Amino acid sequence: MKKICLAVIMLFAISSCATIETRSEGNKIDKQLIESIKPGVTTKKAIIETFGYPSKSNKKEDGTEEFIYNHVEKNVSSYFSGFIIKEKNAPTTSTALEIIIKDDIVIGYKFIKTAE
DSSP, X not given: OHHHHHHHHHHHHHHHTOEEEEEEESOOOOHHHHHTOOTTTOBHHHHHHHHOSOSEEEEOXXXXXXXXXXXXXXXXXXXXXXXXXXXXXXXXXXXXXXXXXXXXXXXXXXXXXXXX
């Protein structure tokens, strides 16, 4: 009986110390900044000034260049001031911005947001 009581007390103590932390990877992609992109007008230089350098870029044979910006946020459980972190099954939100550039001018873009 003492072991059960001790286990319940420990479980309560651990769960009461839990907080939720937001862990983030990559540059956050602001939707208002995305709306400022104007295909045929916005320059490659303006994109880099606004969003920074992309997570990934690809030059294609047709002369276009693809900039890819990725951002991932996880809400993880944290115990004992971050000493123990539980990332498994943490709610995750991923955003990606793909921008197509030709002759240093944006010709198109796509914004994708997914939640798991």
